[in-house]
Amino acid sequence: MSELQTTPSPEIRLKENISKKPETMTKIFWEKFSKNKLAILGAVILFIIIMSAVFAPLIAPYPQEQQSLLDKYKAPGLEHLMGTDKFGRDIFSRILYGARVSLLVGFASVVGSILIGTVLGALAGYFRGIVDAVIMRVVDIVLSIPDIFLLITLVTIFKPGVDKLILIFCLTGWTTTARLVRGEFLSLRSREYVLAAKTIGTKTHKIIFSHILPNALGPIIVSATLKVGSVILAESALSYLGFGIQPPIASWGNMLQDAQNFTVMIQAWWYPLFPGLFILMTVLCFNFVGDGLRDALDPKNIK
Amino acid sequence: MTAANQETILELRDVKKYFPIRSGLFQRKVGDVKAVDGVSFSLKKGETLGIVGESGCGKSTAGRTMIRLYKPTEGQILFKGQDISNLSEEKLRKSVRKNIQMVFQDPFASLNPRKTLRSIIKEPFNTHNMYTMRERNEKVEELLARVGLHPSFAGRYPHEFSGGQRQRIGIARALTLNPELIIADEPVSALDVSIQAQVINLMEELQEEFNLTYLFISHDLSVVRHISDRVGVMYLGKMMELTGKHELYDNPLHPYTQALLSSVPVTRKRGSVKRERIVLKGELPSPANPPKGCVFHTRCPVAKPICKEQIPEFKEAAPSHFVACHLYS
Numbered sequence: 001m002s003e004l005q006t007t008p009s010p011e012i013r014l015k016e017n018i019s020k021k022p023e024t025m026t027k028i029f030w031e032k033f034s035k036n037k038l039a040i041l042g043a044v045i046l047f048i049i050i051m052s053a054v055f056a057p058l059i060a061p062y063p064q065e066q067q068s069l070l071d072k073y074k075a076p077g078l079e080h081l082m083g084t085d086k087f088g089r090d091i092f093s094r095i096l097y098g099a100r101v102s103l104l105v106g107f108a109s110v111v112g113s114i115l116i117g118t119v120l121g122a123l124a125g126y127f128r129g130i131v132d133a134v135i136m137r138v139v140d141i142v143l144s145i146p147d148i149f150l151l152i153t154l155v156t157i158f159k160p161g162v163d164k165l166i167l168i169f170c171l172t173g174w175t176t177t178a179r180l181v182r183g184e185f186l187s188l189r190s191r192e193y194v195l196a197a198k199t200i201g202t203k204t205h206k207i208i209f210s211h212i213l214p215n216a217l218g219p220i221i222v223s224a225t226l227k228v229g230s231v232i233l234a235e236s237a238l239s240y241l242g243f244g245i246q247p248p249i250a251s252w253g254n255m256l257q258d259a260q261n262f263t264v265m266i267q268a269w270w271y272p273l274f275p276g277l278f279i280l281m282t283v284l285c286f287n288f289v290g291d292g293l294r295d296a297l298d299p300k301n302i303k
Numbered sequence: 304m305t306a307a308n309q310e311t312i313l314e315l316r317d318v319k320k321y322f323p324i325r326s327g328l329f330q331r332k333v334g335d336v337k338a339v340d341g342v343s344f345s346l347k348k349g350e351t352l353g354i355v356g357e358s359g360c361g362k363s364t365a366g367r368t369m370i371r372l373y374k375p376t377e378g379q380i381l382f383k384g385q386d387i388s389n390l391s392e393e394k395l396r397k398s399v400r401k402n403i404q405m406v407f408q409d410p411f412a413s414l415n416p417r418k419t420l421r422s423i424i425k426e427p428f429n430t431h432n433m434y435t436m437r438e439r440n441e442k443v444e445e446l447l448a449r450v451g452l453h454p455s456f457a458g459r460y461p462h463e464f465s466g467g468q469r470q471r472i473g474i475a476r477a478l479t480l481n482p483e484l485i486i487a488d489e490p491v492s493a494l495d496v497s498i499q500a501q502v503i504n505l506m507e508e509l510q511e512e513f514n515l516t517y518l519f520i521s522h523d524l525s526v527v528r529h530i531s532d533r534v535g536v537m538y539l540g541k542m543m544e545l546t547g548k549h550e551l552y553d554n555p556l557h558p559y560t561q562a563l564l565s566s567v568p569v570t571r572k573r574g575s576v577k578r579e580r581i582v583l584k585g586e587l588p589s590p591a592n593p594p595k596g597c598v599f600h601t602r603c604p605v606a607k608p609i610c611k612e613q614i615p616e617f618k619e620a621a622p623s624h625f626v627a628c629h630l631y632s
Contacts, residue, residue: 025417025460133330192413196476199370200427201400204392214417 032296039292042285049282053099060093065248073268083270085258091274094250098275101162101251102282105235106228109169114224116170117177118213124178125185126208136182139175147172148237155243165244169231180223184216218297222290229286236279252279310383312484312516313369313403314345318378318388320361320368324591336591338364340540340598341378343617344625348483351510351517353531353548355524355563359587361540362520363408366486369518370403371395382484401431404477408489410469414461420447420472421457427479446475450505467498474505484516491526503530524567528552536560539598540590542617546624556626558603597629605630 033039052059061081068088076083082091124135151168158164188194189212197211232252238244239253240260247254252275259265259272319342321335338361346352356362368375371387380388387399407413414423421443428439444454450471461469470490477485487506491499507530509515521527527534528548535545536559544557555561562581583602588594594601600610609629620631 192407192409193415195367195372196405196407196413196473197415197426198372199400199403199405200430200476200480201396202426202430203396206430211415215415 029296033292036292036295038288042288042292045281046285046289049099049278049285050103052096053103056093056096056100060090060096062090062093064094064097064250065089073264073271075268076270082274083268085255085268085271086264091255091270094255095252095274095278098250098252098255099278099282101245101249102232102235102253102279105162105165105169106232108166109173109231110224110227112166112170113173113227114177114220117174118181118220120174121178121181122185122208122213122216125182126189126204126212128186132182135178139178142172142175147234151234151238152241152243155238160238160243160246162245165235165238169234173227173231177220177223177227180219181216184219185212188212188215218294221297222294225286225290225293229283229290232279232286233283252276309347309349311345311381312348312383313518314379314381315343315369316379316381317341317343318365318368318380319376320364320373321376334591337540337593338590339368339375340590340593342537342540342542343378344535344542344545346484346516346518348516349510349514350532351519351530353519353521353527353534354537355521355527355534356537357587358522359590360537361590362522362537363488364540365537366405366488366518366520370405370486371399372405396430401427401480402482403484403486404480404482406470406473406477406485406487406490409493410466410473411461411493413473414469416461419458419460420452423461423472424457424476424479427476431480442479446478447472449478449509450475451501465498466494467502470494470498470502471505474502474509478509478513481513482515484518486518486520488520489522490519492521492523499526506530524564536563539588539593541598541627542625543599543628544624544626545617546621546626550621550624556620556624556631557599557628558605558630559599562604597627 066089068084071080071084071088072086074080074084074088080090080092082095084090085094120135124132150172154168154171155164158168185208194207194211197207202211235244235251236253236256239251240257242254242257244253245251247258255275256272256279259268259275265272318339319337320339321337323332324334324336325331326333340361342361342365344352354362354365364373367373369380371380371390375388378388379386382399382403385398387395390399421440424443424446425439428434428442433439434442440457443457447454447457452468452471452475456464461472464472470493473490490506491502494502503526506517510517517530519527519530531548533546534548534551536543536551536557538559544551544555544560551560552564555564558581562583565579565581581604583604585602588598588601594611596612597603597606597610597615600606603610607629613629615627615629615632617625617627618632620626620628
C-alpha cells in the first residue's frame with residue numbers, strides 16, 4: 001500500500017518545512033493587521049490621544065480649571081490653541097484633561113463588562129441547560145430596559161462621578177458580551193480538540209479557560225474595541241444631559257453641554273467644535289482598529 | 304494479530320445512547336434520537352475491531368459513548384471488568400482516561416489551533432502529573448519522531464501542517480498516556496488515499512509495538528477490511544452482524560451486509576462472472592422514529608411479515624458469527 005505514493009512522504013515534506021522559520025500567531029496577526037491602512041491610522045491617532053491624556057499635566061498649557069474672565073470666548077490663536085470657553089478656560093487644556101476622563105471611563109467600563117460578560121457567557125455556553133437558561137434570561141431582562149433610562153435612573157440614585165459611571169457601564173454593558181461569548185462557546189465546545197481534551201481527562205476549568213477561551217478571544221477583543229467607542233459616546237451623552245461627569249471637572253460631554261447655547265454655537269464655533277471633533281475622532285478610530293482586529297484575528301483566515 | 308483466547312478488554316452490554324429532542328418554551332422533551340440502540344459486543348486485547356455503517360448509523364456515537372464522552376442512556380460498558388458507564392468524571396480521570404484514548408476524524412478540527420505541538424502532546428502529562436518538565440519535553444520529541452515527524456516541529460502550530468501530518472500529531476497525542484485501547488473514529492476518511500495508506504501503516508506498526516487494541520470506526524469497507532481482525536456492521540443504532548473479517552467479506556449473512564458489500568466497486572477480469580449488485584430502496588429512516596420490528600425491514604429485499612413485528616435477536620448463527628436477522632433464527 002505504501003509503495004504507491006504520489007504526494008511527498010513526510011520525510012520529504014520535513015525538509016521543505018524545516019528551512020522555513022516557524023510562523024507564530026503573532027507574526028500572522030501583524031502581517032494581516034498592518035495591511036489594513038485605516039486600522040493602522042486609527043491605532044496611531046489613538047496612541048497619540050492616549051499618550052496626551054496620560055501626560056496631560058505636562059502638555060496642557062493651562063490648568064483645566066483656571067478661569068480668566070477677561071479672556072472669555074477667545075478665538076483659537078497662538079495663546080489659546082483651541083480658544084477659550086465662557087469662563088475664559090483654555091479649551092485645549094480642558095480637552096486633554098477631558099480625554100483622561102473619557103478614556104478612563106471607556107477602558108475601565110469595557111474591561112469590567114468584558115470580564116463579567118466573558119465569565120457568565122462562558123458558563124452559559126459551556127454548561128448549557130439550567131445555567132444557560134438562568135444567565136440568558138437575566139441578559140434578556142437587562143437588555144430589555146433601554147440603556148439610557150437605566151443609566152439616568154441609576155445616576156439619580158447614586159451621585160454621579162467617574163467611579164459610579166464606570167460601575168454603571170459595567171452593570172449594563174456585560175450583556176452583549178455574554179451573548180457573544182455564549183455563542184462562541186456553544187460552537188467551540190463540541191469541536192474535536194475539546195473532545196480530545198476531555199478524553200485525556202483535562203479538568204473542566206482548564207478546558208474552558210485554556211482550550212476554548214483562547215479560540216473565542218478574537219471576537220471578544222474586537223467587541224471590546226468597538227465597545228470602548230460606544231461607552232465614550234454614552235458617557236458624552238450622559239454628561240451632555242447633565243447626568244455624567246460634573247463640572248468643573250472637564251469631560252468631552254459636559255464641554256459640549258456648556259456649548260449648547262445657540263448664540264455660543266454661532267459666535268464661538270470653536271467651543272462645541274473641538275470636543276465634538278475629539279469624540280468623533282476617538283470613536284471612529286476605535287471602530288477602525290476594531291475592524292482591523294476583526295480581520296486579523298478571524299481564525300478562518302488562517303489559511 | 305489474531306487474538307483468540309485473549310482477555311477481554313472492553314465489553315458492551317446492551318448499550319443505548321438516546322439524545323433527547325426538546326422543543327417549545329420550556330424545552331420539554333418531545334422524543335429521542337436513538338443514536339445507539341442496544342449494542343453489545345466485546346473486544347479482546349490486541350485485536351482490531353472494525354465498525355462499519357452508513358453515515359448516521361450511530362457508529363461515532365457508539366465510539367464516543369465507549370470512551371465516556373457521552374454517558375450511556377442504558378446498558379453497561381465494562382473496561383477490563385469494571386463498569387465505567389456510570390463513573391463520575393473524577394473517577395474516570397483516575398482509572399479510565401489513561402487507558403482509553405481516541406483518534407479523531409477531522410485532523411483540522413482535532414488540534415487546538417492556538418497551541419503548539421509541544422503543548423498539545425504534553426497536555427496529558429500535565430493533567431495526570433506525570434514526569435518532570437524536562438522528561439515531558441523529551442517524551443514529546445520522542446513521540447513526534449515515532450509518528451514520523453521531526454522533533455524540531457514541537458514549537459510549531461497545527462496550521463503549518465498538512466492533513467496527514469496533523470493526523471500523525473493526533474496519533475502521537477493519543478499515545479502519550481500509553482493507553483491500551485485506542486478508539487479511532489474515521490481516522491483516515493478525511494485524508495487523501497495515498498496518505499491514508501501511510502497513516503494506516505503507522506497505526507499497524509504502533510499496534511504491534513505498543514500492544515494496542517483498536518476499535519476502528521469507518522465507512523470505508525476496504526480500509527476496514529485491511530486493518531481489522533473482526534468487523535461489525537451497524538445500521539440505525541443497532542449492530543446487524545459481527546464476525547471475523549474473512550467470514551464477513553466472503554460469507555455475509557445479513558441482507559444489509561450483503562447489500563453494503565455489493566456496493567463496493569470491484570475491478571473484474573473480462574469474461575468473469577458479473578457480481579449482482581443489490582440496490583437498497585428508500586432512504587435511511589430517521590433514528591428519531593425508527594421502524595418497528597427489525598429496523599432494516601423497510602429496505603430489506605427479503606423481508607418477511609415477522610420482520611415488521613419482532614425485533615430480531617443478535618445471536619450466533621454460525622460459530623463466532625453473530626447476526627441480527629429473522630432469516631437465521
